Amino acid sequence: xxxxxxxxxxxxxxxxxxxxxxxxxxxxxxxxxxxxxxxxxxxxxxxxxxxxxxxxxxxxxxxxxxxxxxxxxxxxxxxxxxxxxxxxxxxxxxxxxxxxxxxxxxxxxxxxxxxxxxxxxxxxxxxxxxxxxxxxxxxxxxxxxxxxxxxxxxxxxxxxxxxxxxxxxxxxxxxxxxxxxxxxxxxxxxxxxxxxxxxxxxxxxxxxxxxxxxxxxxxxxxxxxxxxxxxxxxxxxxxxxxxxxxxxxxxxxxxxxxxxxxxxxxxxxxxxxxxxxxxxxxxxxxxxxxxxxxxxxxxxxxxxxxxxxxxxxxxxxxxxxxxxxxxxxxxxxxxxxxxxxxxxxxxxxxxxxxxxxxxxxxxxxxxxxxxxxxxxxxxxxxxxxxxxxxxxxxxxxxxxxxxxxxxxxxxxxxxxxxxxxxxxxxxxxxxxxxxxxxxxxxxxxxxxxxxxxxxxxxxxxxxxxxxxxxxxxxxxxxxxxxxxxxxxxxxxxxxxxxxxxxxxxxxxxxxxxxxxxxxxxxxxxxxxxxxxxxxxxxxxxxxxxxxxxxxxxxxxxxxxxxxxxxxxxxxxxxxxxxxxxxxxxxxxxxxxxxxxxxxxxxxxxxxxxxxxxxxxxxxxxxxxxxxxxxxxxxxxxxxxxxxxxxxxxxxxxxxxxxxxxxxxxxxxxxxxxxxxxxxxxxxxxxxxxxxxxxxxxxxxxxxxxxxxxxxxxxxxxxxxxxxxxxxxxxxxxxxxxxxxxxxxxxxxxxxxxxxxxxxxxxxxxxxxxxxxxxxxxxxxxxxxxxxxxxxxxxxxxxxxxxxxxxxxxxxxxxxxxxxxxxxxxxxxxxxxxxxxxxxxxxxxxxxxxxxxxxxxxxxxxxxxxxxxxxxxxxx
Numbered sequence: 001x002x003x004x005x006x007x008x009x010x011x012x013x014x015x016x017x018x019x020x021x022x023x024x025x026x027x028x029x030x031x032x033x034x035x036x037x038x039x040x041x042x043x044x045x046x047x048x049x050x051x052x053x054x055x056x057x058x059x060x061x062x063x064x065x066x067x068x069x070x071x072x073x074x075x076x077x078x079x080x081x082x083x084x085x086x087x088x089x090x091x092x093x094x095x096x097x098x099x100x101x102x103x104x105x106x107x108x109x110x111x112x113x114x115x116x117x118x119x120x121x122x123x124x125x126x127x128x129x130x131x132x133x134x135x136x137x138x139x140x141x142x143x144x145x146x147x148x149x150x151x152x153x154x155x156x157x158x159x160x161x162x163x164x165x166x167x168x169x170x171x172x173x174x175x176x177x178x179x180x181x182x183x184x185x186x187x188x189x190x191x192x193x194x195x196x197x198x199x200x201x202x203x204x205x206x207x208x209x210x211x212x213x214x215x216x217x218x219x220x221x222x223x224x225x226x227x228x229x230x231x232x233x234x235x236x237x238x239x240x241x242x243x244x245x246x247x248x249x250x251x252x253x254x255x256x257x258x259x260x261x262x263x264x265x266x267x268x269x270x271x272x273x274x275x276x277x278x279x280x281x282x283x284x285x286x287x288x289x290x291x292x293x294x295x296x297x298x299x300x301x302x303x304x305x306x307x308x309x310x311x312x313x314x315x316x317x318x319x320x321x322x323x324x325x326x327x328x329x330x331x332x333x334x335x336x337x338x339x340x341x342x343x344x345x346x347x348x349x350x351x352x353x354x355x356x357x358x359x360x361x362x363x364x365x366x367x368x369x370x371x372x373x374x375x376x377x378x379x380x381x382x383x384x385x386x387x388x389x390x391x392x393x394x395x396x397x398x399x400x401x402x403x404x405x406x407x408x409x410x411x412x413x414x415x416x417x418x419x420x421x422x423x424x425x426x427x428x429x430x431x432x433x434x435x436x437x438x439x440x441x442x443x444x445x446x447x448x449x450x451x452x453x454x455x456x457x458x459x460x461x462x463x464x465x466x467x468x469x470x471x472x473x474x475x476x477x478x479x480x481x482x483x484x485x486x487x488x489x490x491x492x493x494x495x496x497x498x499x500x501x502x503x504x505x506x507x508x509x510x511x512x513x514x515x516x517x518x519x520x521x522x523x524x525x526x527x528x529x530x531x532x533x534x535x536x537x538x539x540x541x542x543x544x545x546x547x548x549x550x551x552x553x554x555x556x557x558x559x560x561x562x563x564x565x566x567x568x569x570x571x572x573x574x575x576x577x578x579x580x581x582x583x584x585x586x587x588x589x590x591x592x593x594x595x596x597x598x599x600x601x602x603x604x605x606x607x608x609x610x611x612x613x614x615x616x617x618x619x620x621x622x623x624x625x626x627x628x629x630x631x632x633x634x635x636x637x638x639x640x641x642x643x644x645x646x647x648x649x650x651x652x653x654x655x656x657x658x659x660x661x662x663x664x665x666x667x668x669x670x671x672x673x674x675x676x677x678x679x680x681x682x683x684x685x686x687x688x689x690x691x692x693x694x695x696x697x698x699x700x701x702x703x704x705x706x707x708x709x710x711x712x713x714x715x716x717x718x719x720x721x722x723x724x725x726x727x728x729x730x731x732x733x734x735x736x737x738x739x740x741x742x743x744x745x746x747x748x749x750x751x752x753x754x755x756x757x758x759x760x761x762x763x764x765x766x767x768x769x770x771x772x773x774x775x776x777x778x779x780x781x782x783x784x785x786x787x788x789x790x791x792x793x794x795x796x797x798x799x800x801x802x803x804x805x806x807x808x809x810x811x812x813x814x815x816x817x818x819x820x821x822x823x824x825x826x827x828x829x830x831x832x833x834x835x836x837x838x839x840x841x842x843x844x845x846x847x848x849x850x851x852x853x854x855x856x857x858x859x860x861x862x863x864x865x866x867x868x869x870x871x872x873x874x875x
Contacts, residue, residue: 227420
């Protein structure tokens with residue numbers, strides 16, 4: 001009887017329809033928690049189509065979800081859409097599309113792609129963060145945060161994106177440019193809304209030590225971003241004024257070496273202390289800095305610039321009067337906005353002092369150095385204190401605490417700690433975001449919207465011209481209530497006219513609690529405590545390490561705040577974090593006459609590789625001419641090195657895409673894209689299909705083998721059964737320890753290859769087929785589900801469970817030993833397993849194989865290391 005051919009599209013469509021009809025991926029909320037598992041991948045922005053990074057991320061998460069179901073767990077595996085954001089507004093400007101229609105059209109397209117990949121999502125819990133229901137519930141959460149004192153408004157110097165015409169959080173400014181568009185970021189003074197994330201600084205910092213399921217790199221990045229520093233706050237009185245400049249320092253051991261003060265040009269004291277002669281210079285300097293970003297001013301390569309204010313401050317420890325400068329590298333909202341400058345022991349201060357001819361005083365010297373030696377650079381290490389009064393001769397690191405105590409006793413300062421972490425600025429001057437639920441009365445100022453007046457919905461009749469905030473320019477939205485009447489706010493004397501807040505929230509707000517909403521996605525309340533506490537923390541969260549100090553830190557803050565307003569008791573959102581590597585590709589380009597580069601897709605070039613598989617040269621297929629091979633880098637549209645996953649699915653099927661993306665490297669490593677790997681994955685699946693069906697014909701009417709290896713007589717039977725147990729053991733270990741699907745795939749390939757060796761007992765072959773298909777099922781679920789059916793089973797393959805292994809069945813009857821003669825390996829010999837050293841040495845001495853190796857020499861000594869090597873001494 002002829003066997004069916006492998007038709008991936010037909011098979012995949014059939015099984016996807018069956019899974020959807022039977023709703024087998026939905027999960028109840030009333031099951032024992034120790035029988036449940038919550039796996040979640042970071043949800044996507046609906047850009048319109050999947051890219052290979054999406055495919056890898058979601059393939060990893062889905063394979064984990066399916067594996068855990070096979071292990072008997074009830075798995076929550078939801079999907080949704082991080083759907084507010086600027087690209088939708090840009091589409092409105094560029095293409096004349098409304099952000100809402102553009103967004104939801106994209107969602108529909110991407111939802112279809114995800115379903116076509118066969119991902120096992122609980123689609124009943126799907127939502128988009130731009131849905132009216134989600135936005136309304138988020139606004140309610142914000143009002144709860146207001147009651148908790150976690151939301152406030154203040155005027156602040158902000159990061160203003162010149163490309164987006166909106167404010168960015170500190171974390172969204174990369175090297176002085178907008179993290180999304182690359183446009184320059186400047187400093188601007190505006191009233192802004194903040195979340196009080198600093199109220200949780202200690203808990204966020206200390207909690208990183210308990211996140212043992214997170215990569216250490218992410219935990220270190222968060223600790224550095226939170227940035228707790230312990231030191232001293234010291235007051236320097238300004239000569240001639242009844243004011244002091246307060247500074248914070250982690251180096252109180254250098255306070256005797258202060259030779260000038262640096263203050264932010266925006267510092268509140270500058271206007272008070274600047275001299276008449278220097279005022280014009282200070283104002284000019286301020287104007288120069290007004291258009292510069294924080295990175296422009298404080299970056300490692302930024303020039304150290306300043307202007308003398310004409311004022312002097314008194315160093316309290318020695319009475320020295322030192323000049324006060326405004327300096328570009330000091331920021332008003334960082335620390336106290338002022339710095340004591342010790343050029344002998346700070347690299348930045350040394351550069352500034354050298355540029356402005358300011359004295360440099362050494363107060364710490366390296367061991368064995370002279371105190372009066374001229375410095376060519378700042379000494380920032382630990383050494384012996386000099387010119388430091390009562391602290392002379394002490395080790396600088398050991399003296400810090402004593403100096404702080406002395407400063408406090410003298411009334412000059414106090415012990416203090418500071419944080420790099422600053423409150424989260426959430427105001428955004430754009431349309432496509434969730435409105436901040438505040439209004440402004442004529443006399444009342446900012447007032448939270450009443451709960452009964454929620455939601456604050458976005459108007460749909462807006463104009464997009466790319467300039468400023470469309471909500472501010474809307475004719476009526478800011479002043480009209482939901483029913484069209486004039487917007488009013490309650491006062492003690494009645495009601496007065498009001499105006500809505502036109503800022504919307506940073507889109508990181510929406511992604512900071514969506515994982516909790518999945519636990520109760522249909523609830524009327526924002527969150528249901530019992531369901532949230534049932535499912536959280538997420539057992540496995542999958543996403544990129546680039547979110548370490550943005551989304552992941554914000555989500556941790558949000559979860560703690562949710563606990564404090566009564567929505568949960570679980571204070572950490574994610575138990576285990578898997579930061580998957582990127583999908584990267586070699587870039588191929590030609591330099592153009594104007595100095596730019598023309599990039600080509602990998603499938604447009606022919607490559608030459610060395611014996612290690614590294615690309616050494618490439619030519620363009622179209623003309624045969626050479627192209628330059630660039631470095632390996634992330635796939636992107638701008639580099640023209642992307643690969644469309646839909647094209648792979650259309651040609652080869654979803655299982656091929658899943659197999660290829662999971663097979664080569666561990667999930668946390670970068671995957672270097674190789675077009676040949678796709679075709680190779682498809683060939684393996686076709687061989688798997690044909691091989692399983694051919695083998696099945698030899699054991700069609702036989703039950704799988706359930707006996708022990710020792711009960712088998714044939715060597716091939718034993719070898720195949722032993723390989724089955726080895727495959728399951730190694731795959732299980734890899735998946736349980738670090739989700740090493742590449743290891744599981746390699747083991748399945750080995751087992752599949754062994755099927756080619758004929759066996760005597762068809763039951764062993766049947767058992768091997770079932771093990772092979774069940775282990776591969778989480779990775780390539782469609783073909784494995786179909787093969788499971790063709791093997792005679794009616795139910796879902798996940799219901800069959802994960803195969804077990806027995807360590808005892810992995811023990812081989814014989815072990816192959818290398819034979820070393822007078823220190824050199826001369827051959828191999830197989831010896832019985834389980835014998836002790838004397839028995840093995842006696843057996844070796846009588847072995848015909850050993851006699852052949854020894855030849856006409858005399859065997860003087862035999863030394864066997866059991867399980868490892870046979871050593872012979874001959875003469």
